[in-house]
Amino acid sequence: xxxxxxxxxxxxxxxxxxxxxxxxxxxxxxxxxxxxxxxxxxxxxxxxxxxxxxxxxxxxxxxxxxxxxxxxxxxxxxxxxxxxxxxxxxxxxxxxxxxxxxxxxxxxxxxxxxxxxxxxxxxxxxxxxxxxxxxxxxxxxxxxxxxxxxxxxxxxxxxxxxxxxxxxxxxxxxxxxxxxxxxxxxxxxxxxxxxxxxxxxxxxxxxxxxxxxxxxxxxxxxxxxxxxxxxxxxxxxxxx
Amino acid sequence: xxxxxxxxxxxxxxxxxxxxxxxxxxxxxxxxxxxxxxxxxxxxxxxxxxxxxxxxxxxxxxxxxxxxxxxxxxxxxxxxxxxxxxxxxxxxxxxxxxxxxxxxxxxxxxxxxxxxxxxxxxxxxxxxxxxxxxxxxxxxxxxxxxxxxxxxxxxxxxxxxxxxxxxxxxxxxxxxxxxxxxxxxxxxxxxxxxxxxxxxxxxxxxxxxxxxxxxxxxxxxxxxxxxxxxxxxxxxxxxxxxxxxxxxxxxxxxxxxxxxxxxxxxxxxxxxxxxxxxxxxxxxxxxxxxxxxxxxxxxxxxxxxxxxxxxxxxxxxxxxxxxxxxxxxxxxxxxxxxxxxxxxxxxxxxxxxxxxxxxxxxxxxxxxxxxxxxxxxxxxxxxxxxxxxxxxxxxxx
Ligand SMILES: Nc1ncnc2c1ncn2[C@@H]1O[C@H](COP(=O)(O)OP(=O)(O)OP(=O)(O)O)[C@@H](O)[C@H]1O
Ligand SMILES: [Mg+2]
Numbered sequence: 317x318x319x320x321x322x323x324x325x326x327x328x329x330x331x332x333x334x335x336x337x338x339x340x341x342x343x344x345x346x347x348x349x350x351x352x353x354x355x356x357x358x359x360x361x362x363x364x365x366x367x368x369x370x371x372x373x374x375x376x377x378x379x380x381x382x383x384x385x386x387x388x389x390x391x392x393x394x395x396x397x398x399x400x401x402x403x404x405x406x407x408x409x410x411x412x413x414x415x416x417x418x419x420x421x422x423x424x425x426x427x428x429x430x431x432x433x434x435x436x437x438x439x440x441x442x443x444x445x446x447x448x449x450x451x452x453x454x455x456x457x458x459x460x461x462x463x464x465x466x467x468x469x470x471x472x473x474x475x476x477x478x479x480x481x482x483x484x485x486x487x488x489x490x491x492x493x494x495x496x497x498x499x500x501x502x503x504x505x506x507x508x509x510x511x512x513x514x515x516x517x518x519x520x521x522x523x524x525x526x527x528x529x530x531x532x533x534x535x536x537x538x539x540x541x542x543x544x545x546x547x548x549x550x551x552x553x554x555x556x
Numbered sequence: 557x558x559x560x561x562x563x564x565x566x567x568x569x570x571x572x573x574x575x576x577x578x579x580x581x582x583x584x585x586x587x588x589x590x591x592x593x594x595x596x597x598x599x600x601x602x603x604x605x606x607x608x609x610x611x612x613x614x615x616x617x618x619x620x621x622x623x624x625x626x627x628x629x630x631x632x633x634x635x636x637x638x639x640x641x642x643x644x645x646x647x648x649x650x651x652x653x654x655x656x657x658x659x660x661x662x663x664x665x666x667x668x669x670x671x672x673x674x675x676x677x678x679x680x681x682x683x684x685x686x687x688x689x690x691x692x693x694x695x696x697x698x699x700x701x702x703x704x705x706x707x708x709x710x711x712x713x714x715x716x717x718x719x720x721x722x723x724x725x726x727x728x729x730x731x732x733x734x735x736x737x738x739x740x741x742x743x744x745x746x747x748x749x750x751x752x753x754x755x756x757x758x759x760x761x762x763x764x765x766x767x768x769x770x771x772x773x774x775x776x777x778x779x780x781x782x783x784x785x786x787x788x789x790x791x792x793x794x795x796x797x798x799x800x801x802x803x804x805x806x807x808x809x810x811x812x813x814x815x816x817x818x819x820x821x822x823x824x825x826x827x828x829x830x831x832x833x834x835x836x837x838x839x840x841x842x843x844x845x846x847x848x849x850x851x852x853x854x855x856x857x858x859x860x861x862x863x864x865x866x867x868x869x870x871x872x873x874x875x876x877x878x879x880x881x882x883x884x885x886x887x888x889x890x891x892x893x894x895x896x897x898x899x900x901x902x903x904x905x906x907x908x909x910x911x912x913x914x915x916x917x918x919x920x921x922x923x924x925x926x927x928x929x930x931x932x933x934x935x936x937x938x939x940x941x942x943x944x945x946x947x948x949x950x951x952x953x
Contacts, residue, residue: 372946372950373945373947390561393870397563400561400563411859411863414581424867427570427867428873432567
């Protein structure tokens with residue numbers, strides 16, 4: 317018997333109001349520990365696909381299975397719980413609370429997991445250590461660079477050790493050096509066994525990932541490579 | 557089959573923390589919208605507090621003055637004429653068993669003026685009364701200047717002025733002369749306030765013998781003041797008319813002056829409804845302010861809501877967060893308002909020499925009203941926040 321997929325999309329379509337067909341029948345299977353890039357031009361349906369995988373929205377038709385759960389079988393409450401325990405999100409914008417320290421921002425990410433405050437803080441400190449921000453625990457977002465802020469956001473997403481990390485244009489707001497820092501963090505997480513899907517329209521970043529899923533007009537047009545392999549050297553960015 | 561995922565509960569302290577987090581970053585707005593609630597609550601607490609303080613003062617006064625005094629006065633005859641009390645009425649009252657002291661006053665047909673130059677019609681509302689020597693002890697009154705009448709001075713043209721009478725005549729010391737009837741009387745004393753006998757405050761008092769000798773007084777008392785043991789007041793009250801006027805007991809009026817004070821105390825407890833209503837309106841406006849702030853807060857924080865949903869917050873948890881924020885906001889106003897209202901009560905009461913009283917039930921009511929306002933004001937914004945779809949919330953620019 318094979319290991320169940322972490323993500324399984326079967327003939328998924330999504331039609332928005334106004335008959336906008338964002339997804340037109342997507343099949344995708346992601347196994348545990350994979351690192352994959354979802355690439356495609358603007359408006360091709362990448363974010364929509366990520367919302368399906370992240371259970372933030374339900375498909376118009378087709379099946380979405382996340383960590384073995386059929387999303388259609390779960391209530392909104394149960395989907396929330398699934399996100400709290402199984403999923404981490406990183407967005408193009410960092411969504412950090414202003415005026416709150418990096419530590420508290422990350423600890424707040426564990427609020428809905430039922431972990432008590434002290435343990436949340438401890439885990440947050442460990443997560444910030446993992447994204448190499450152990451020396452910035454008490455800094456507020458406005459005291460951090462864009463790259464550092466995005467790493468705080470990554471720390472928040474992975475503090476609860478979710479098996480699946482979803483990143484939508486995580487380097488979209490960063491210069492290449494800061495983007496490279498974020499990629500390094502993703503590489504380390506992947507090496508530690510986290511399944512990661514990165515949305516990007518940056519071909520360089522896509523090429524860096526061991527597996528590339530190409531999307532166009534709401535369909536997957538190519539699926540190359542194996543997500544289990546280690547990613548390429550990080551050659552993007554001024555340094556290293 | 558994998559277990560169905562179940563959301564974790566937020567601990568009460570976590571609910572408080574997320575509720576407060578939204579307020580911490582917008583202090584000006586928080587203060588302004590809590591201010592409305594604070595004004596409403598402060599008004600209501602102050603209105604209740606001040607009227608309770610005034611009531612407490614009246615009750616203490618009543619306690620101090622005692623409720624064991626009765627007054628007997630001449631009523632009217634069957635033919636509608638002014639009745640008179642018998643000359644020895646006070647002595648008869650003194651003979652009633654439980655009666656401790658009794659004194660009499662009688663209206664004298666005369667006026668009191670600073671000089672004989674002032675026309676007789678200008679009385680200043682001051683009446684001239686003959687008084688027995690034991691009047692002061694019966695009323696438990698006090699002389700603030702000079703002395704009270706005694707066996708010697710009650711014979712002579714000497715007068716003791718009630719507090720209001722002295723004030724109206726502009727007399728602040730003894731030894732001066734006043735014109736009464738058609739001769740000079742010497743002021744030998746000025747009395748303090750008499751809350752149970754305000755008519756004495758407005759009187760110029762002379763001895764019975766002097767009144768008869770100098771002003772043609774007929775010696776019939778018009779009012780008898782009497783004090784008995786507290787527990788026999790009702791019994792004494794029942795026998796007084798027959799004692800004073802055995803032939804025509806129906807022409808005699810008996811009253812208990814402390815009843816008027818007691819009635820005022822009871823009335824003071826019934827608040828000035830208009831002010832209380834104003835406080836209610838202010839509270840309502842404050843509530844609308846909080847609701848408005850919350851609606852804006854939800855609109856501004858769509859991204860935060862989307863993020864929290866992606867972190868695993870259920871709709872209920874988002875709702876609870878904004879309800880907690882609204883409750884905290886109005887509780888802040890409620891607490892500030894209670895403190896302000898209590899301070900206003902204390903300040904006002906102390907300035908009038910009243911004992912400051914802020915009833916605990918008023919504070920309890922204020923807290924209840926605050927929580928109600930916070931809930932009602934937060935309900936709609938919280939529902940809107942919870943209904944927001946995570947993807948739409950995250951897509952907000
Ligand atoms: N909530 C929505 N309502 C209506 N149409 C939507 C909605 N969200 C997305 N769309 C449309 O669906 C299509 C796919 O959008 P999506 O955001 O998935 O594209 P994308 O590949 O992420 O593009 P980009 O690279 O610009 O982020 C687009 O045509 C978009 O206009
Ligand atoms: Mg997109």
